[in-house]
Amino acid sequence: MKNLSCLLVLLFCGLSAAQEDQESTQLPSSTLEDRLKLLESQVDHLRKKERTQVIFSAAAGGTGTIGPFNVDTTMIYKTVITNIGNAYNSNTGVFTAPMKGVYYFCYFYHAGGEEGVVLLLLKNGKRIVTTSDHKAEDKADNGGNAVTLELNEGDPVYVIMRSQTHVWGDDFGHTTFSGFLLSAD
Known part of the structure; x- marks a missing residue:
């Protein structure tokens, strides 16, 4: 203004x-x-x-453990909480930048301690940040990470769950992926 x-x-x-x-x-x-x-x-x-507003937030959805899988798997956050600008695709788990600009992303997880957790945030297929926890005797683990990225129009950003790891999925936001446009170019 x-x-x-x-x-x-x-x-x-x-x-x-x-x-x-x-x-x-x-x-x-x-x-x-x-x-x-x-x-x-x-x-x-x-x-x-x-x-111009681009804002999204989504939860993993489901009713329990997601994973472990034998291969690295793109996390699909099925329960869309907010998707202003429609840049997040809940069928693929991928956010696609609708315009060039600076964006903020964060992701959080909840998981049981019986398996490890490794979640990677990727931009154009390249790992940018990681959050993880090792297999332990505790009953629950929580973690997350956040990053500010400069994106070009069409750049994809998504979260990968490493093979042989897991998270907890529900509609109440224990495991989430969110992002928004800070400044458009």
Whole structure:
């Protein structure tokens, strides 16, 4: 909103200066119209950028243990809590950046201690951050991680559960994946 106010002040000042310039140099009105169209276009661009929202949060869903599997598996967070902008796909577990910008992601898990847990957050197939816990005698484990990423339009971000590990899945948000757009380019 601050940027929009500044642009409107500049627009006013620009029009005032253009009017003074025209009076002193007798510029054709088409030049003023071109300047006005350019400034209006810039104001529209800032308004659209300001309105752009990308926010999602999803829980693993289910009613118990997910895993262990024999191979690394993409986590599919089936219970969508929020999906403003529709960038998260609950059928694949993949968030796809709808535009270039800086995004914040976090993921958390709950699991029993009888198996280990290793969850990796990947961007374009490359591991970015990890959260894990080793097999132990305790009855429950919790963990998570978060990261800020610069993404291009179309970049996928998702969570992989390593083979022979597990998490707890339910609709109450024990194991979640969330993210949102911080700043659009």
